[in-house]
Amino acid sequence: MDSAQEAKQAAARRALELVRAGMVLGLGTGSTASYFIRGLGDLVRGGLKVSAVPTSLASADAARRLGIDVLLEFDGTIDLAVDGADEIDPHLNLIKGRGGALLREKMVAASAERFVVIADRSKLVSRLGQGVLPVEVLPFLWSRTARRLSDLGAEWTLRGGEASPYLTDNGNLILDLRLGPGVADAVDLGREINNIVGVIENGIFSGLASACILADESGVEIMGTLA
Numbered sequence: 001m002d003s004a005q006e007a008k009q010a011a012a013r014r015a016l017e018l019v020r021a022g023m024v025l026g027l028g029t030g031s032t033a034s035y036f037i038r039g040l041g042d043l044v045r046g047g048l049k050v051s052a053v054p055t056s057l058a059s060a061d062a063a064r065r066l067g068i069d070v071l072l073e074f075d076g077t078i079d080l081a082v083d084g085a086d087e088i089d090p091h092l093n094l095i096k097g098r099g100g101a102l103l104r105e106k107m108v109a110a111s112a113e114r115f116v117v118i119a120d121r122s123k124l125v126s127r128l129g130q131g132v133l134p135v136e137v138l139p140f141l142w143s144r145t146a147r148r149l150s151d152l153g154a155e156w157t158l159r160g161g162e163a164s165p166y167l168t169d170n171g172n173l174i175l176d177l178r179l180g181p182g183v184a185d186a187v188d189l190g191r192e193i194n195n196i197v198g199v200i201e202n203g204i205f206s207g208l209a210s211a212c213i214l215a216d217e218s219g220v221e222i223m224g225t226l227a
Helices: 003-016 031-045 057-065 102-110 142-150 186-194
Strands: 024-027 051-054 078-083 112-120 132-137 155-158 173-178 199-202 211-216 219-224
Touching: 003 031, 003 112, 003 211, 003 219, 024 031, 024 057, 031 057, 031 078, 031 112, 051 057, 078 102, 102 112, 102 132, 102 199, 132 142, 142 155, 142 173, 186 199
Parallel strands: 024 051, 024 078, 078 112, 112 211
Antiparallel strands: 132 173, 132 199, 155 173, 211 219
């Protein structure tokens, strides 16, 4: 296992310390979240009773295979949601969605009492927008939606390409935006993007994370408040 994977695993182990019997947990999507799901499966096999709301069909399948009680419909409060991130800034703003589950991830994060992000330290950036910003859009007249996004100064690519586009679990498309030197104001940009007709949701997560657990070969660092 390389150092980045070891760091992800260390961050997941620290997040598992927050889990208590009887909790309803939000399960993230992606390589880092998968370590948390596997660790949770070990706890469940040891007798821990919890339920989980997954953010993707893949995470739901993984949880079921490990014996975790999966809730696909839930109208209460999620006690704790744990997920990875593609970028994390010093104010706990995030970019997520390279795994294609950004809409469900944001819905779960917004429904949680605590949303804790786990990541290797390479995900920490001084300013969001270093890589791509995923945006989920309706397939209907998607190219018009893409042109409206271009008006914000972003370059875009259709994930998967026009011949075989990637479809989210919701049956929508993903446009991956490139924003140049970074996002000056993530909150404002997120609002601008979501105001565009045809956009379902974007990958800027602002004001949702309670804490981030960052790990590398030197150890684990907590940003924000875990309690």
